[in-house]
Amino acid sequence: MRITRLASLAFAASLLVGASSTAWAQEPAAPAPQEKAKDEAKIQTISGELVKVDTEKKILSVKMADGAEWAFDYTSSTEISGDNKGEQGLATAEGSKVVVHYTTADDKKIATKVEVQPPPPAKK
Numbered sequence: 001m002r003i004t005r006l007a008s009l010a011f012a013a014s015l016l017v018g019a020s021s022t023a024w025a026q027e028p029a030a031p032a033p034q035e036k037a038k039d040e041a042k043i044q045t046i047s048g049e050l051v052k053v054d055t056e057k058k059i060l061s062v063k064m065a066d067g068a069e070w071a072f073d074y075t076s077s078t079e080i081s082g083d084n085k086g087e088q089g090l091a092t093a094e095g096s097k098v099v100v101h102y103t104t105a106d107d108k109k110i111a112t113k114v115e116v117q118p119p120p121p122a123k124k
Helices: 004-023 035-041 084-089
Strands: 044-054 059-065 070-071 079-081 098-107 108-116
Touching: 035 098, 044 070, 044 084, 079 084, 079 098
Parallel strands: 070 108, 079 108
Antiparallel strands: 044 059, 044 098, 059 070, 098 108
């Protein structure tokens, strides 16, 4: 009887330890990948002609194919690529075709990347 009681207690203790260690082994839930996808989904892209760059206010204006002109804020973290790299190069690229990747916050369009397209080759 004594051995049966000791065996029962040992068995119960092992179940208790096993169950609690399983609970401790579980990792906390990782941040939802939906949040990252949600941020990436906010990035939009347009293309048009760069008509004006205000380096003091950090605003660039792009004329769309339909004639509408859109203004975009840009920051020091805005990636600028193409023939005229950098903010100063962007200011000299007026009249060039550009592709602007942007997000919208507080009713402002904020450029995250501006790609200055090379001019078409001259016809002979």
